[in-house]
Amino acid sequence: MPKTSLYNMEGAAIGEVELSEEIFAAPINTAAMHLVVRSILANMRQGTQSALTRGEVRGGGRKIYRQKGTGNARHHGNRAPQFKHGGVVFAPKPRDYVINVPKKVRRLAFKSAMTSKLNAGDIIVVDQFTLAEPKTKLAAKALSNFELAKKNMLVLPGRDESVVRATANIAGLQTSYVNTLNVYDILKAGKIILTQDALKGVEEVYA
Secondary structure, three states: OOEEEEEOOOOOEEEEEEOOHHHHOOOOOHHHHHHHHHHHHHHHOOOOOOOOOOOOOOOOOOOOOOOOOOOOOOOOOOOOOOOOOOOOOOOOOOOOOOOOOOHHHHHHHHHHHHHHHHHOOOEEEEOOOOOOOOOHHHHHHHHOOOOOOOOEEEEEOOOOHHHHHHHOOOOOEEEEEHHHOOHHHHHHOOEEEEEHHHHHHHHHHHO
């Protein structure tokens, strides 16, 4: 069973915590992670882009000059794509970019992402993350006790308003919850800080 150090908010190791083999010692499936990240990014797209084709542009109902004898190319209306104010060739239209991924593949990708982060030494487990006041200064001081990367993620068991307010303005830190974790955010984060309660929640939900 994989283990990792348990830290307090001062950054001191106070023991070890056992991790679920199913989540933190799973086979790493790169293809599953790639597919899930693609689906997450695709699902973020609004798909509201739209342009007019030559059949939808206003005007251009009359032939601009006679067919023969002018020495010019043959044209019908002046709303063809090569003309100013003309329509767009293969104009983009509103569409749905959603990529559906089976639940088993999503779980496999999640376990692969967590295992890869643990193997890289990028998971930090703390006994708790509580603040006396919702102050950015206090949160920044607590986080400075750990060796963090440029982009980090703090995972809480649920929404803690004081922690959310205190960490909102810390550059490079994303606050997440057990029920909002996803593969894209996990892979994007340099270091992942999990509270003990959040770790139990992750193991209960995803194991």
